[in-house]
Amino acid sequence: MNVQLPGPSLNSPVPALALRGLAKRFGGKIAVDGISLDVPAGSFYGVVGPNGAGKTTTLSMATGLLRPDFGTAYIHGVDVWAKPLEAKKLMGILPDGVRLFDRLTGEQLVTYAGLLRGMDRDVVAQRVGELMAALDLSGDAGTLVVDYSAGMTKKIALASALIHAPRLLVLDEPFESVDPVSAANIRGILDNYVASGGTVIVSSHVMDLVQRMCDHVAVVAAGRVLAAGTVEEVRDGATLEDRFVQLVGGGNQTGGLEWLRTF
Amino acid sequence: MVAHLLSLKWRLLLNGFRRSPGQLVGIAIGGLYALGVVATLVGTLVALRWADPETAHTAVVLGGAAAILAWAIVPLMASAADMTLDPSRFTTSAIPMRQLLTGLALAGFIGVPGLSTMIVALFTAATWWRSVPAVLGALLGAALGVLSCVVLSKVITTATASLAASRRFKDVSSIVVFVPLVLMGPIVAGVFRGVSGSTGYLPELARTVSWTPLGASWSLGGDLASGDVAAAGLKALIALATLLALCAAWNLLLKRALVTPPFSGGSGKRGGKLGLFGLLPATPTGAVAARALSYWIRDPRYAASLIVVPLLPVIFLFQSAQSGSYSMLVILGPMAAFVLAWSIAADVSYDSTAFALHLATGVRGIHDRLGRALACLAFALPVVLIFAVGPFFLTGEWGWLPGILGLSLGVLFTGLGLASIVSARYASTVPLPGDSPFKKPPGNVAQTLAVQFGGMAVLFLLVLPELALVIVQSVTGDPLWGWINLAIGTVLGTALFVAGVRVGGRWLDRRGPELFAQLSVNR
Known part of the structure; x- marks a missing residue:
């Protein structure tokens, strides 16, 4: 676990991300039901929840991709929905389940992300080289992203989110289909980033990973926050996984399926 | 099992409509267009009942051969080939090969092109409504011909599936296809002029084609109508052998396709070129x-x-x-x-x-x-x-x-x-x-x-x-x-x-x- 956090930034009065009463309804289904949450600056924050809990919807609304029905989000005190351009400068996002401009080569895509943000060509070129090397993509920098594997695609999307050195990183399922070596690699990069004062929010299904990696966690289910705080507070002595199952409910249906033992 | 595959295809078609009313409108327009074409062709076939046997034979054989060719070429060009029942999706279902083949072949008839071809083919019986053997021959020929159409298109799509899965091939072929499509007008006009300039040549062409796999099945009605039983028998054998050979080829290809998933790969390219x-x-x-x-x-x-x-x-x-x-x-x-x-x-x-x-x-x-x-x-x-x-x-x-x-x-x-x-x-x-x-x-x-x-x-x-x-x-x-x-x-x-x-x-x-x-x- 990562414990050498810079103290002051944790106690800084302005949270890196503050959600206030975010709510979204799709047709008759309420996807997010009034979520308020403070993510302290300098924290490594995990958002966990079962499938369909509203994690992606919440993060989309927090990052300016999806307009909320109610509530808003603040990035370091900047209202995402009142001043979107200013807020977007402060964060890098890795949305889940969206396409990339995959007919560009890997380095073209990351360069594109940098230039779209109005960055200088030389700075972009230098950072692209370093990012590709750090993410072990240098050997495929000239390959079209459409020919990348799923894990490589995740990594190139992460590089696009990092190019402008944001203060807040919002990563939706960053470790999905990433191999263990690359995952360790990415975790190292993120740990360093947090150690130097940045804030990371990751959503994940993998409790083990969140328990080891994050210092804060929020458990989301059915569009509400069930528990939030430091990992120690939330897991309350148990493993995060047990606590999660306990909070979310279900998971005790190991009865039945007797026929499965009768081969 | 065959029935299951058929109902699956039917269900997929219906659910496609349910997803959006727009799709229903689209298919309705396509359906109306097909209906127009089918009605025209059926009308022509019925009208040919009163034409002289030579003309009727020429029209039916050449039209049928064109249909088989179309079924072979169109799916090749349009990656839009109907892949709703893509064989690779049945890899894990352990369906006996024979039933899978029958089911997939029959499912090929569900859909606008399959139904249209079948209806038009069956109406060749109207053209040969001249004697009992001729009608029976036309019906047998229609069945063999339409089945050949469907199986041939399956053979082609299965054979090219792994090729078609490569991105570069898809990119290139999908563009090249547009060329003949856009130039359709000049091409049709050119062919039309060529044909109208030498109509005498067509019956000869039809007679030749009728001995090939392309035209054999469509020739049965005409041969029986003119009393040429020996030729009809031989051509029925040719048509049957064609269908069996196509089925065997498909069987072989499908077996191979089920165990070798499409391969996509490539070597990495180092960067440095920002274009x-x-x-x-x-x-x-x-x-x-x-x-x-x-x-x-x-x-x-x-x-x-x-x-x-x-x-x-x-x-x-x-x-x-x-x-x-x-x-x-x-x-x-x-x-x-x-x-x-x-x-x-x-x-x-x-x-x-x-x-x-x-x-x-x-x-x-x-x-x-x-x-x-x-x-x-x-x-x-x-x-x-x-x-x-x-x-x-x-x-x-x-x-x-x-x-x-x-x-x-x-x-x-x-x-x-x-x-x-x-x-x-x-x-x-x-x-x-x-x-x-x-x-x-x-x-x-x-x-x-x-x-x-x-x-x-x-x-x-x-x-x-x-x-x-x-x-x-x-x-x-x-x-x-x-x-x-x-x-x-x-x-x-x-x-x-x-x-x-x-x-x-x-x-x-x-x-x-x-x-x-x-x-x-x-x-």
Whole structure:
């Protein structure tokens, strides 16, 4: 676990991300039901929840991709929905389940992300080289992203989110289909980033990973926050996984399926 | 099991309708078209009942052979080949091979092309309603022929499946297909002239074809009607052997396809080449333009809309050569301007959810609009100029050049401006990234058509001044009006271009998330 956090930034009065009463309804289904949450600056924050809990919807609304029905989000005190351009400068996002401009080569895509943000060509070129090397993509920098594997695609999307050195990183399922070596690699990069004062929010299904990696966690289910705080507070002595199952409910249906033992 | 496969296919078809009413409208239009074609063909076949046997035989055999060829070639060209029952999806279901084959073959009849072919083929019995053996022969032949059609198309798609799975092949083939399609008019006209010039040759061709796998089954009715039992027997054997050989080939290919999933791979390429990103200015607008231009070159969906442009002069030259007058050629410039300008009217829709990057980076709407429009303009402007000036070397009526040039530029700039607004406001249903440009796009087709035609109507209104000046010049014959047109087209077009980019940019700034939500629906 990562414990050498810079103290002051944790106690800084302005949270890196503050959600206030975010709510979204799709047709008759309420996807997010009034979520308020403070993510302290300098924290490594995990958002966990079962499938369909509203994690992606919440993060989309927090990052300016999806307009909320109610509530808003603040990035370091900047209202995402009142001043979107200013807020977007402060964060890098890795949305889940969206396409990339995959007919560009890997380095073209990351360069594109940098230039779209109005960055200088030389700075972009230098950072692209370093990012590709750090993410072990240098050997495929000239390959079209459409020919990348799923894990490589995740990594190139992460590089696009990092190019402008944001203060807040919002990563939706960053470790999905990433191999263990690359995952360790990415975790190292993120740990360093947090150690130097940045804030990371990751959503994940993998409790083990969140328990080891994050210092804060929020458990989301059915569009509400069930528990939030430091990992120690939330897991309350148990493993995060047990606590999660306990909070979310279900998971005790190991009865039945007797026929499965009768081969 | 066979029944299960059939009901699965039926269910897939019905659920497709349920997903969107637009799809129902689309298939209804397609169905009506097919119904028209089927009715015409059935009517012809019935009418052939009273034709002399020679003519009837020729028509039926050649028509049938054409049908078999079509079933073989069309799925090859259109990756839109019906893959709803893709054999590779049954890999894990452990269905006995024989039942899988029967089920898939019969399922091939569910759908517009299968049903149409079957109905038309069965009506060859009406043509040979001359004696009992002839009718029976025609029915047997129709059954064998239609089955051969379906199985042949399956053989072709299975054989090329692994080839077709490679991205490069898909990219290239999906564009090349457009060439014969666009040139359909001249090709048909050429064949028609060739045929009408030598009708005496056709019965001979039909007799030869009837001994080949292509025509054997379609010949049974005719041979029995003229009492040639021996020939009919031999041809029935040929047709049967064809069908069996096709089934065996399919069986073999399918077995292999089920255990070897399509392979896609490639070696990594080191970086260092930024292409257009290194050439164009390092600003958001420049980056958007570089990205858009890269896509114009690399994405077959864009290239498909471009391939029409070089073919336009071919079509017009062909028509002019037939009519002997080249004056129609002058509309090449305005026409190309329209096609090119309107090609970015669905630009954001082509991005699909990759548009999230623009939203996440907070690129200003006006930079996004301007970059895309300039990318299109970069190649559209020279092409339009060439197309506008070129025809005058043939016609020599240089007095018309300024007017036509004015109209072309007016259409180009106005169209780009309007397209910038349309694509910022409406998400159209377009083929998804990586899909064939031919594939039926998901989502509400009716809305897309409404937006596209609505936009074109507005464009027509916006270029009315230029059009009116062309008419004035043709009435008065005074070339001065042409020069006025050149000025108006350039000035008004540029003004509308700037206005379109600005309004589109503002809409994009304000409604970016809503547009992204629309795009997310159709992924």
